[in-house]
Amino acid sequence: MSHEPQQRTDVKGNVMRCQFNRAAICVVWGWFAMLPLATRAQAVPPSQAPQIDPAALQRNDADRRRYLEQQPQAQPPGPVLVDEQPVAAPEQGSQVRFILKELRFDPSFFLTQEQLASVAAKYVGTEINYGGLSAIVDDINALYRERAILTGRAILQSQQITQGVVKISLVEGRLGTVTVEGNKRLSTAYAVNWLQAEPAKVLDTAALQERIELFNLSDRSRMEARLRPGADFGMTDILLELSEPPLVPLRVFADNEGAESVGREQVGFETGLNGLLGIDDRILLNATHSKGSTPISMSYSIPLNQSGGRGTLSHSDIKTSVIAGPYRALDITGQSKTTQLTISQPLAKHDIWRYDGAVSVGHTSASNLISGEVLSNTNIDNLTLGLNAIGRDPNRTLAAGLNTTLVSFASLGQARHSASATQLSGTWLERIGANGYSILRSTVQYSTANVLPSTMLLQLGGTTSVRGYTSGAVSGTDGYFLNAEYHHALNASVSGILFVDSGNVRSAGVASQRLSSAGFGLDCQLAKGVSLNWMAARALKTVLPDQVNWQTTARISWEIL
Structure with missing residues (x-):
């Protein structure tokens, strides 16, 4: 008997709470429905x-x-390509002057006949000595530098000059070996193949630099290359140096940058896994907690091709x-x-x-x-x-x-x-x-x-x-x-x-x-x-x-x- 009134009171309280909840829902929903934003189209939900x-x-x-x-x-990235090949000291040539009647060049993979002809036109028909021939070599090497070709250079070899004809050799380095250092998870084959440079073929250092810059933009790892003299004359070896992010990065933080409605003060962490497949794939996990919210996000990103394409699947x-x-x-x-x-x-x-x-x-x-x-x-x-x-x-x-x-x-x-x-x-x-x-x-x-x-x-x-x-x-x-x-x-x-x-x-x-x-x-x-x-x-x-x-x-x- 003593419990019955309390039971009726509880039932009545539950009913009243239910009615209040429904009323509150109606009031709030009605307020949303009256938002001015909704006045643009009555059929569109507020x-x-x-x-x-x-x-x-x-x-x-x-x-x-x-x-x-x-x-x-704030600071631009450092160079990704360093030329460590020694520069030959200039030879001391004859100071005898003569009329230059013709310049002959080796075939070039990088310089056009028009570019070489424009250099020759400045000197052919003039009286010249060894110093003038060195200036021709410098002009041609400047063309290589304009193209960012670090493995190409003009050389004036010892020769007998007859009838005013001079031969200038164009040495354009070919790829020797590629050595990779610093990679713990990134596959050596993946790094070498990324360069798209074939052994024994002419090495285009401008294209090489673009490939490395593209790698550094699309990957968490960073790549740098050093050019070194190869085993044979005209050959260039590459030393690839890789710096990789940690296998399991971890960063924790605290701030008061959250939304006021759910609590500005928040703490969180970011972690993940890098390079599980050896191709710069990565898993990222982010979690934040405030008094009124707990956002969590997870993503998996993987390279799709060798031109920098990536696919990312995320869930939050x-x-x-x-x-x-x-x-x-x-x-x-x-x-x-x-x-x-x-x-x-x-x-x-x-x-x-x-x-x-x-x-x-x-x-x-x-x-x-x-x-x-x-x-x-x-x-x-x-x-x-x-x-x-x-x-x-x-x-x-x-x-x-x-x-x-x-x-x-x-x-x-x-x-x-x-x-x-x-x-x-x-x-x-x-x-x-x-x-x-x-x-x-x-x-x-x-x-x-x-x-x-x-x-x-x-x-x-x-x-x-x-x-x-x-x-x-x-x-x-x-x-x-x-x-x-x-x-x-x-x-x-x-x-x-x-x-x-x-x-x-x-x-x-x-x-x-x-x-x-x-x-x-x-x-x-x-x-x-x-x-x-x-x-x-x-x-x-x-x-x-x-x-x-x-x-x-x-x-x-x-x-x-």
Whole structure:
């Protein structure tokens, strides 16, 4: 008898909780349905607020990791080809002068008859001595250097000059042996075959250098070559020196760069396996944990051909729980899973520029719950086509990318819809003196769609865009952001940073929102493998209620292996 009232109270409480949950779901879903973003087309399902959408938070995590991985190098890479062949000392010839009537050359694999004739035309018919003949040899060797042919040289051999005819020998080195050093996992045969140079054939050092540079761009290992004299005259041996990443790299980090809705403070690690098959294949594993989210991603990448093509299969998973912001009282949880297949391929090289193409297909499944009741469930299929260009010289690096993404998506209780968005991004790094460099970054997004899934919205705020605002502060279907930075080395371990950011997003039916901020920071090398990045940014425009005008972020990273 004494337990019966309590039982009725519990049942009544459960009923009331159920009713409250359903009411809350209706209120929240109704609020989403009234978002101005949805006014562009009544038939299109409304976009979910990125601050609580697990797919959008998953995208933020991936963008942040990509941003950190793609930081431009302040210093240009060192030479990949070193010529260690001795240079013959010039001989002392006769100073007797004569009229040069004809120059004869050996056949050349690299120099055209027109090039050789243009050199000869400067001297034939003039009075000349040995010093003048040496100048002819220097002119021809300059042509070899212009072509980056380190194994070609002109030689004036001892000869009897009759009737003003002089023979100049053209020695163009042929490949002798190739020796590989430093490889522990990378196959020797894989490294040698990559060079695409045949023994006993004329060695094109310009093509050799391009092959090595391509290897270093597409592989985690680094390759350098040393040219050495071969066993026989005119033969050139190659010593390939390889430096490989560790078999099991490990890096741990802690920062406060997470989304405020799921907890800014987070810790994580990155690890993987390199070179399991001996061909620079690699497995990567990333995991991050904050109070309200745990994103995990794993990928496997493998070379597809000897022209730098790679295939990457990745899967990522995130579980979220909203712990801060205007939605924290609603007990909102979520999960998102994404599987992606990407194929990238170098397409061409012209002067200092390289051009790459990429195609990617994937699927994302995301859901949100409020107190255990389904709030939303979205499935997204995507196809991305991309073209990238990068150019380097000793003082600057320029990069540009154009990507178009096509999606087909369906939300809970809604028909499937299609949309597309195009992004144009660019980076310009300029070295300034011995201790400084500037970086200019920009991304522009355009879409004709009325509504985009949250994974495709351009989100502003946080360390990867406008740093004076919290991550994902505002978002829209179209917009841009621009970062301008100046880095200056204060000493061997510390660099100071000054920056300004600006951005704007808009969606149909919604007033555009412009953000801008400025700030300063430090990059510190605390110890071997231990680095610290600290930034302080002040928002210059108020766009959010209860906005905090100063954002301070710090990230410490320790590369253990």
